[in-house]
Amino acid sequence: MSSNNNHADYWKANLKLMGLLLSIWFIVSYVCGILLVDQLNSIQFAGFKLGFWMAQQGSLYVFLILIWVYVKRMNTLDKKFDVEE
Amino acid sequence: MELKTLTIVVVVLSFALYIAIAIWSKAKSTGDFYVAGKGVNPVANGMATAADWMSAASFISMAGIIAFAGYDASVYLMGWTGGYVLLALLLAPYLRKFGKFTVPQFIGDRYYSKTARIVAVVCLIIISFTYVAGQMRGVGIVFSRFLEVEILTGLIIGMGIVFFYAVLGGMKGITYTQVAQYCVLIFAYMVPAIFISLQATGNPIPQMAFGSEMTGEGIYLLTKLDNVVQSLGFTAHTAGNKSTVDMFFITAALMVGTAGLPHVIVRFFTVPKVADARKSAFWALFFITILYTTAPAVGALGRMNLIETMQPGEVGSPTGNLAYEQKPNWFTTWEKTGLLTFDDKNGDGRIQYYNDKNEAFKATADSYGWKGNELKVDRDIMVLANPEIAQLPNWVIALIAAGGIAAALSTAAGLLLVISAAISHDLVKGIIAPDISEKKELMVGRIAAAFAILVAGYLGANPPGFVAQVVALAFGLAASSLFPAILMGIFSKKANKTGAIAGMVVGIVFTLGYIIYFKFMHLELNNADHWWFGISPEGIGTLGMILNFVVATVVSKVTAPPPAEIQKLVESIRVPKVIS
Known part of the structure; x- marks a missing residue:
């Protein structure tokens, strides 16, 4: 059971990291490159x-x-949660 | 040595290398044939993925598209690289953990359904064949332009080479030839790019030359280019014509489509560990980015070179345009291939190159005595003629031919392999004859690969009129069918068989339907006034993907949840460690 909790925490940490990185992914391309391109072009x-x-x-x-x-x-997460292959 | 002889020598040497690699890496088992025995180093796999991914279109056409479309072409740059972030974060590590051979196999197992597997096979075959036909055509065209043989002859030589190393070596042979092909193609792309950057701005790094001042002129390349193209009636290079909503949807369709292309996904099945799959995605994007950040510089410099050649004097002055009599040598060379054509509409013996489609510019053009644009330029010339325009030595021109062929062959081989694996592993071993021995399955795989090459060759020789258009649309199809099914298979324990099948069918039928309606049935209606929400057929895959997600979620909610062992399977693919 403890290993299951462990896996659940690992997955949560993974999702959090993913959410952060994908937000940046969206901002640099869709927001900076497309939606706000005219405003940014004044710089x-x-x-x-x-x-x-x-x-x-x-x-x-x-x-x-x-x-x-x-x-x-x-x-690092793989090591921390001991789920390395 | 004469250019043609030199080109033949370089191309034949590159072929000899590919064949030697194929013999060295012959596939001995189905594991070797489908996933290179899962023993590929992540950096090598990144390189192979980059070659697999960058097709004849990336190598030959992209810089030209950027040269003529300016900012609008950003959709390709962001779309075809941003997809790797999705692959690295959302798909590659989990599919590697699942650890089987093909994409339809994942869908079939995760959704505990042979029907789902067959639907995935059908989607995969539609996507991959439209894509591969364009590659074979590319091989034929490069041969015919550089070696002056018939397109058909070039095509048959190309098919022979792919046949040899794909059928013999399977994924293992393909992987190591792709590593060699990447080296050939990136070298061939960078050498002329560095030279023209140096000539124009004094900075050898194309990515920096792009933002530098022109040598001896004290004005930035992009500022000058914007001014010059606008004085000829074109939209500024750094501005675009596409609507914001369309830019958004096309970029999304290309990103998600990239992540959903089966021949790219299977590359991540070939590495030893889950951590290696993530690492591989980084190296793949690293090797791709070298070319993709160079292409916009080549495009801008190429456009500048072209305009300065055609318009050496002041715009509008009677002697401001190049006299046809004084055209440079490379002009004559490329005129012969039909990629450049000149038609002296106002009979002044000079070349007027400007935007005659711009109504607002018409009065100005009339006052100059211009009677229409007189120069037609094929976009491919931006890469193909670059070394000649920059007066580089012949061996560089010969390299471009080898690079173009390497780009087309590596992509074609990757596509042919996923098609053959879908037939031998998913249809024959998975459904028709589960008891077949490994040796026989390997045989079926080889026969399927050979058959796929023949079909691809036929499509390349007799392209249905729509091939060129359909290649770009393959992304929309991948985005709307396979991507959501795989993603939900990993991230939702509730997604079930009925939901996945309904989602895939709705997604691909909707996207295909929209494309067929505007691209084949009612070409005259194919403009922003008639598109839904202003979304072009190139971007509609994004809407198809959203529909797929919605349908799959709703249907999964109202039908029976997946069995307990499937929910366990989902849990196990989320964690790298093998749980016994």
């Missing part, structure tokens, strides 16, 4: 308009970071 950095850069470059880099964080955090 210029280097030779880019920010909204355009988010849509064609920035969101891609963030996606990569999100998966990296997920891999690292889940490896």
Whole structure:
């Protein structure tokens, strides 16, 4: 029974992490790259308009970071809850 | 060495490499054939996934699409990479834990139903065949353009190579050839990109050149490009024409579709552990992002190069346009292939390239004495002609041919394998003849792969008029059928057999119906005034997916819940550790 509780907690921690990362995923692409693109385009950095850069470059880099964080955090969670393969 | 000979040498060398790998990695068991014995290193698997994923369209067409569509093309950039976040977080680790061979097998087991498995097989075959036909066509086109052979000859050579390593090596052979193909294609893509970035801005890194000042001009590339294209009546490069709602729905359909494509999902079945599946997703996106963040820079630089060549002087001055007599060499080369065509509408012997579809710009164009756009440019030229425009050595041009063929072959092989696995493992072993021996199943798998190659080759040689359109729509079909069934199978213990089947059927029928209505039956109505909520057929898969979720949830609520052992199965796939 204790192992079942353990698994339930592991799953909860996983869902929480997932929710956080997917919110960022949504914000950088759909919000920054599409919904608010015109507003962000009024900000210029280097030779880019920010909204355009988010849509064609920035969101891609963030996606990569999100998966990296997920891999690292889940490896820690696997160890913590002793569910490593 | 002459360019053609050099190209043949480079392409033949790359083929020799693929064949050598296939012989070295021959499949000995069904486990080898379907999932490479589950022994692939996660970094190698990431590389193989990247090659599997990036098709002829990514390699040849994407930079060109971005060059001509500007900001609107962001849907492809975000859509085809954002899907990997969904794969890594929502699907890959759990499907790896489930630990079987195919996507329909997961659906059949999770929903304790042969019907569900068959529905999944049908969805998989519709999605994969539409996709593979476009790849075989791509192989034929690259051959015909660079080696000047008939498309059919190119197609047969390509089929021969895929036949050899897919039938012999199965997933194992495909995986290691894809690793080699990734190296070939990324090298071929980056070398010209680095050179043209350096020439235009002095910065060799394309991602940075994209935001740099033009050499000696003191103006940013994108600012200049926006000004120049607007002076010719086009929409600014950094602005778009698509409506916000359509951008939103297309991006979602491409992201979810990517996560639901069976040939991408099975790549995560090939690694040893659950943790490796997550790691693999990271490496896959890493290798894909190298090309996908370079493509917008290549697109913008290519568009700038093209316009500066056609419009060397002031816009509107009688001598501002390039005289046809003084056209550069690469212009002549690509005119021969029909990718560039010039039609001197106002008879002044000069090339006017501008947007003649823009009504507001018509009066200005008239005042310049322009009688319509005189230059037709195929979008593929942005990648294919890049090395020549940048005056790079011949070996770089030869590399582009090998890279394009590698991109098309690696994707085609991955698709053919999931089709053959669906037939031999899901239909024959799973339903028709469960008692079949492993040796016989392996045989059936090889025959199915051979058969699928012939069908794909036939479709590539005689493309039904709609192939090009349908490839992009395969994502909508995957998003609306397989993705919700897999996701609910993992995240909901209540989702049951009737719900999943009803959801998949409603999702794919709705999406297919909408696409057929606007793309084939009533092409004249295919515009924002007639679309539901302003959603184009490219984006409708998102609505299909929502419908699938709603139907599956409601039906699951009103019918009997899944049996206890299925709920246990769901619990076990959520945890990496094997519970005895």
